[in-house]
Amino acid sequence: MPLQLSTELGSIQVSDHCIAIIAGSAAMDCYGLVGMASRKQLKDGIAELLGRDNLTRGVEVRRENEKLHIDLYIMVSYGTKISEVAHNIQSKVKYVLNDVIGLQVEAVHIIVQDVRVLK
Template identity: 70%
Template sequence: MPIEVKNELGKIQVMNEVIATLAGSAALECYGLVGMASRNQFKDGIAELLGRENLRRGVEVRHEKDRTEIDLYIIVSYGTKISVVAQNVQAKVKYVMNEVIGLQVNTVNIFVQGVRVA
């Protein structure tokens, strides 16, 4: 279901896949993040690290009435403080969604799926 953004010129419909890709790209710019993890798949208890072409597989976008929520499944770098990395990712994703699309995101949930030694 696409998000509809209204402005003085008319309406813009943005598909969830576009929002997921933008959110994943914004998250990858944060220090301490190794990459995105698949939200559906574990292999032997180890999260699958996604490449740049599959970023949206690690992001889930939900719309409920006037609320937008984004879930990010990430893998962090060993030696970084997980809570700080998660807070930075949340802030960056909210900022990018507001600036690029004009979409107010109510909640950005972070699910740390693993830690990788770089």
């Protein structure tokens, strides 16, 4: 169900897919993030690294009691402090969604699916 925004000039509808693309793109700009991970891992637990074309597969947009929640499934770089990377992603995604669309995000949940060693 699209998000409905009202202005003095009319109404604007923003799809969950659009919100997911913006959130995923904002997250990819953060240091320490290798990429987005698939929300649906294989049975053996291997996380699939998604390219820029599939950012939305690592993002879930939910509405709970009329409040927006974003779940990001990520892979981080080995040697980075996971808590700092996650905090930076949360801050950036909340800021960008507020700045670009004017959305107030209740929470950005980070789910670290994998740690990758960069060569």
